[in-house]
Amino acid sequence: MRKEYTRAVTTPIDADANVFSILQNRVQRAAHEPLIEYKAADGSWTGYTAEEFQTVVIGLAKGLMARGVKQGDAVAVMSRTRWEWTALDLAIMSIGAVTVPIYETNSALQVKTIANDSQVRIIVAENDAQREKIDAVRNDMPTVTDVFILDNDSTDVTIMQTLTEYGKAVADADFWAREQAVRGADLATIVYTSGSTGTPKGIELSHANFVYAAYSGIQSMTDICYRPGGARLLLFLPLAHVFARYMQFFCIGSDTVLGLSNNLKTIIPDFQSFKPTFILAVPRIFEKVYNAASQKAGRGYVGRLFNRAANLAREWSHAQQEGRTLSFAKRLQYALYQRVIYKTILGVFGGHVEYAVSGGAPLDSSIAHFFNGVGLPLLEGYGMTETCAPVCVNPTKGYKIGTIGVPLEGMTFGVADDGELCVKSESVCLGYHNHPEIDATQLVDGWLHTGDLGDIDSDGFIRITGRKKDLIITAGGKNVSPSMLESSVATSPVVSQCVVIGDKKPFIAALITLDLADTNAWLASQGAAEVESLEAAAVNPIVAAEVERAVDKANLQVSRAESIRKYKILADTFTEENGMLTASLKTKRSVIIQHYQDVVEKEIYTPRK
Structure with missing residues (x-):
């Protein structure tokens, strides 16, 4: 490496702990405080305390044990983001089984490919539309013994209730014996990449990967997840994506209330009713909010006023980033826009948002400067499935627009001779499932080769300049x-x-x-x-x-x-x-x-x- 930068860990992280321990620790800290919230049929937010949610997870885990799921068996979840996904994920991993996420948008052929590659034993699907995909290839998936449906129109009894009922035949002591046998080095999940550069490949992540990544993020972003009045995150990204799954453990491992939503058409009303204190989204969401505000303003006087306010917001942001101040007249104008226009824009997110984290794709600097000027810093970060999601993010203080931030605690970044960014961390994956030839090229001497080109400045801020394969x-x-x-x-x-x-x-x-x-x-x-x-x-x-x-x-x-x-x-x-x-x-x-x-x-x- 021609350049390296390491951020030390402030509090040691137990690399031998399992993922279920994250929930256990939350219960020990705040058993009766809210943990999970979701929208009920009447549109109101309801949910579980930490202790209630742990009880649900244990009941599901015992149900899986009753169905014959053993340590190392693969269980697939094929559903949109919902509280049951999170509960099933924890239940599967708590007994040493392996979660295999499948996007609800995947085709029947993709379902078959993933199930056979990971030798899935049980599939939990969301609805009858997903069941039809599974049924179309069921005879070609020899390892699949059970298919459960979350929303089954033919019965009023949910699969969550059914699994819990099965679990009553399993003693609590048997569950705890299984849970305590799960170590950090054990396989927790196989996540199949989206395949933008070829055929999807399964990436193996351990319990230690998730535990280390979760607490590294929490210790690096304490002012986001520990705040007076409590932190709240509304998660609407698909839980089949490792970024969203990481965030559920980030929330559980801190004092954050995790809200779950799966309908992008209602995301603005959901923001306004849930009132998150920070949000996580891809750049396209922020672009759409900006464009919607611009279009609502129109072309007349209001439109001209919005354009002036947007330009001043960007000007303020550039000045802040460069360490200078605007003229007195512009500061007065900016203060007026804060009360009249910027406050309205922030109201779209519920009125309580202090920070937003953007990831998954490059964030255009003009959008970042606009929201920063309005009063919502977009903290761009970076991660991969191979790193169990984020490895760097911009700090809440001293952030640099145009960079992907600084390494999280316990992460080391290197720049290879050809400019490729490389990462070394306890959160780096075990390897590629059934593909040792990829391990040999991507995981070399403890370094994960990301495929992205970039550089690191003297303050540790990382900038991506492109992708090797896209060059x-x-x-x-x-x-x-x-x-x-x-x-x-x-x-x-x-x-x-x-x-x-x-x-x-x-x-x-x-x-x-x-x-x-x-x-x-x-x-x-x-x-x-x-x-x-x-x-x-x-x-x-x-x-x-x-x-x-x-x-x-x-x-x-x-x-x-x-x-x-x-x-x-x-x-x-x-x-x-x-x-x-x-x-x-x-x-x-x-x-x-x-x-x-x-x-x-x-x-x-x-x-x-």
């Missing part, structure tokens, strides 16, 4: 990292996705898709007629002008050789169903380029005659 080398030999261009273009209120291309080509170009609902909302805010389809949107001159503005803005951040010279607005959208997006909504670059090969070769890089 575009033009015909002229220019190395171009597409991520910054893509994230910038995607901040447009009409753009859904942007994929930058140009490998071995004479210049950089882009394939751009639109979001029909967002495009029509934006057109209405501009006083323009709405469009009926993506085909109409793709050729609409007003939309085209907005896309051009977004591309021009992105190009200002790079040299001419790295800039987007041509682009094509597609009358399509990238989805999981058509194979263009991963389950975590990342674009599959190679698949997209192959699918639109004719567009690329005949419309963008037209041969000279």
Whole structure:
């Protein structure tokens, strides 16, 4: 490594503890305080105290034991985010079994592939739609003995009640004997990657990985998870993703109340009723909130006022980051906007949010500066499935916009000779399930090779400059990292996705898709007629002008050789169903380029005659 940076652990973390111990510790600290909250049928928030939730988890664990689940057996959970997911996850791991998450959006073929690769014994699915996928391939999954459905329309008895009833035949002493036999080094879960760079691979994470990652994060972010009046997080990311699963243990291991929601269509009302003190989201959520506020303001006086307020928010943020202050007149104006406009924007999140953590994709700096100026610091972080989620995040004080922050406690970052970021930590995975050949290249001498390019400054702040596999080398030999261009273009209120291309080509170009609902909302805010389809949107001159503005803005951040010279607005959208997006909504670059090969070769890089 040509550069290394380590952040020491302030309080030792027991690497031999199991995941269930995180819940036990919470019960010992605050048995009768709220732990889990979810929306009841009437729309109100209800839930469990720590002690109540532990009782539920133990009942489920005993039920699994009664069904013959032994240490090392794999149990799959295929569901949206809900409290039952968290309870099942803890129950499975508490008896030494292995949780295998499956996205509810996965196809029947993907379910079969994952179940067979990990030799799943039991599948817990959310509803009959998921059961149909399982039934379609059931005969091809020889290790699966039971399939349980959470929302079964044919009975009023839930599977949670059924499993708990099974568990009554198992003595408490038998459960505790199984739980105490689970050590930190034992396999806790196999998480299948989203496959943006190829076929999904199972990543093995141990109990020690989760325990170390959880307490490392808690000790690094005490002012977020320990605060007067209590901390509250509303989790709406899919629990099949390791980032969301990590956050449930982060909350349980601290004093945070964990709220669970699975409907993005109601996320704003859920924010307002749950009133989180911090939120965790991907950049697209913050982009949508900003664009919605801008569109609501419209084009008239209110629109002009919003634009002035947004520009001043960014100006304030830049000044704060650079250690300077605004003029007296601008400070007065800023104070006025805080009371009139910024407070309203923060009200979208429930009015109690102090910080937001952004991860999963690059965060455009203009969005970060806007929210920072409004009063909501977006603390960008970074992690991988292989690291059991986060390994670095911006601190609440002294954060640097444009970086992914500093290492969490107990993490070491290195920069290899070729600029690749590498990580060494107790949270780094055991390896790749059934793929020792990947272990040999990704896990070398204790270092996890992330595949991301970047650097570390003298204060320990890390900046990502691109991804090795995504690096575009033009015909002229220019190395171009597409991520910054893509994230910038995607901040447009009409753009859904942007994929930058140009490998071995004479210049950089882009394939751009639109979001029909967002495009029509934006057109209405501009006083323009709405469009009926993506085909109409793709050729609409007003939309085209907005896309051009977004591309021009992105190009200002790079040299001419790295800039987007041509682009094509597609009358399509990238989805999981058509194979263009991963389950975590990342674009599959190679698949997209192959699918639109004719567009690329005949419309963008037209041969000279």
